Amino acid sequence: MPRVGLTPDQVVDHALALIDEQGVEALTLASVAARAGVATPSLYKHVSGGLTELRRLIAVRVTEELADRLAEAAVGRSGDDAVTAVLRAYHAYATGRPHRYNALPQAPQPDDDLTRAAARLVGVIVAVLRGYGLDGPEVIHAARTVRSLAHGFASLSIAGAFQLAEDLTTTHDRLITTLTTSLHTWPTTTAS
Amino acid sequence: MPRVGLTPDQVVDHALALIDEQGVEALTLASVAARAGVATPSLYKHVSGGLTELRRLIAVRVTEELADRLAEAAVGRSGDDAVTAVLRAYHAYATGRPHRYNALPQAPQPDDDLTRAAARLVGVIVAVLRGYGLDGPEVIHAARTVRSLAHGFASLSIAGAFQLAEDLTTTHDRLITTLTTSLHTWPTTTAS
DNA sequence: GGCTAAGGCTAATAGCCGTAGCTTTATGGC
DNA sequence: GCCATAAAGCTACGGCTATTAGCCTTAGCC
Numbered sequence: 011m012p013r014v015g016l017t018p019d020q021v022v023d024h025a026l027a028l029i030d031e032q033g034v035e036a037l038t039l040a041s042v043a044a045r046a047g048v049a050t051p052s053l054y055k056h057v058s059g060g061l062t063e064l065r066r067l068i069a070v071r072v073t074e075e076l077a078d079r080l081a082e083a084a085v086g087r088s089g090d091d092a093v094t095a096v097l098r099a100y101h102a103y104a105t106g107r108p109h110r111y112n113a114l115p116q117a118p119q120p121d122d123d124l125t126r127a128a129a130r131l132v133g134v135i136v137a138v139l140r141g142y143g144l145d146g147p148e149v150i151h152a153a154r155t156v157r158s159l160a161h162g163f164a165s166l167s168i169a170g171a172f173q174l175a176e177d178l179t180t181t182h183d184r185l186i187t188t189l190t191t192s193l194h195t196w197p198t199t200t201a202s
Numbered sequence: 203m204p205r206v207g208l209t210p211d212q213v214v215d216h217a218l219a220l221i222d223e224q225g226v227e228a229l230t231l232a233s234v235a236a237r238a239g240v241a242t243p244s245l246y247k248h249v250s251g252g253l254t255e256l257r258r259l260i261a262v263r264v265t266e267e268l269a270d271r272l273a274e275a276a277v278g279r280s281g282d283d284a285v286t287a288v289l290r291a292y293h294a295y296a297t298g299r300p301h302r303y304n305a306l307p308q309a310p311q312p313d314d315d316l317t318r319a320a321a322r323l324v325g326v327i328v329a330v331l332r333g334y335g336l337d338g339p340e341v342i343h344a345a346r347t348v349r350s351l352a353h354g355f356a357s358l359s360i361a362g363a364f365q366l367a368e369d370l371t372t373t374h375d376r377l378i379t380t381l382t383t384s385l386h387t388w389p390t391t392t393a394s
Numbered sequence: 395g396g397c398t399a400a401g402g403c404t405a406a407t408a409g410c411c412g413t414a415g416c417t418t419t420a421t422g423g424c
Numbered sequence: 425g426c427c428a429t430a431a432a433g434c435t436a437c438g439g440c441t442a443t444t445a446g447c448c449t450t451a452g453c454c
Binding site for chain 4: 049051
């Protein structure tokens with residue numbers, strides 16, 4: 011039949027569109043194939059590892075997107091301003107495309123590609139943290155704290171875990187203040 | 203054939219054992235039924251909503267367990283001591299039974315049972331935070347910050363997102379200090 | 395002792411993933 | 425311009441899953 015001319019990237023595109031519309035549990039090779047206008051087994055020509063590899067590719071793509079957003083938010087800013095912008099960008103991405111963000115933990119074991127993408131994301135955070143005079147092991151501990159706060163808040167927000175009436179935006183502001191304040195007095199790099 | 207005498211609680215027990223051993227993606231009605239010594243459709247007599255309801259029941263159970271651990275950790279302590287103990291207990295539970303903790307987000311929409319269980323968990327945190335003189339809306343914002351940090355760190359730890367060589371225990375210590383420090387200067391309950 | 399309801403079963407449907415093997419389309423070398 | 429080859433599509437199939445329908449047997453109660 012007529013060649014569609016798929017590429018692995020296009021398969022991921024279709025998968026992400028499907029996830030955005032119907033959630034991560036709707037991701038199935040059959041529905042991706044239908045959307046791509048192709049029979050299910052044909053996908054294996056482009057994503058040889060099947061569903062597992064597709065999920066891996068999705069995680070890589072989403073991590074790269076997120077890293078891009080954080081990098082954009084950080085450019086031209088420093089200190090508290092940069093941290094605030096990065097955290098807001100993180101939350102905006104996660105809540106703007108919640109299903110996509112939820113696809114992140116569906117990846118199998120972290121592999122080289124995913125590690126590379128995550129490293130870029132961490133790199134943005136580390137760069138911002140250097141504005142506080144942090145380096146050595148302490149910048150890593152601080153970056154992990156930043157990621158924990160950002161991911162925890164995003165993940166719980168998406169899951170609907172914050173059910174009380176209090177304004178979520180205020181919570182986010184408090185959370186950002188918590189972080190920036192703590193970064194100013196972060197243990198300077200001495201002992202391990 | 204001979205009655206096994208299953209109850210919904212026992213079905214959840216078997217499901218959790220299976221998750222602990224083989225991970226959350228191995229949770230299938232077929233394998234739970236096999237472990238319970240029963241044919242797959244028989245499970246519907248106890249868990250009428252099928253797999254979806256089983257996942258819901260699992261989330262409720264795990265949330266209750268976690269709330270129990272946090273409550274135990276908090277008893278007899280107050281202030282920084284209590285916050286530290288609660289955060290350590292949270293992380294110990296999550297990393298001690300990682301697959302079980304990962305089963306948490308598999309729940310469908312939060313329903314009454316899950317909301318009740320989560321409310322107890324939040325109640326423990328709120329009680330601890332009152333030791334800092336917080337109340338009104340601010341105690342909620344603070345509790346959300348605590349949950350975000352605890353969940354984010356636990357979730358990323360389990361996922362293997364912290365790949366660098368720096369000691370995770372040190373990161374956790376920094377994170378706890380960040381939190382306690384920030385709680386001491388938390389905005390007192392005035393405006394919204 | 396018999397009725398009822400609960401808890402088990404088998405059978406069947408529908409959907410999914412993944413493999414095998416065939417066919418067609420492009421493409422590149424001659 | 426033609427032909428060989430590899431890539432990209434297809435159909436057919438096997439095996440797993442959830443879920444529903446309908447039957448049978450057990451346990452318990454009046």
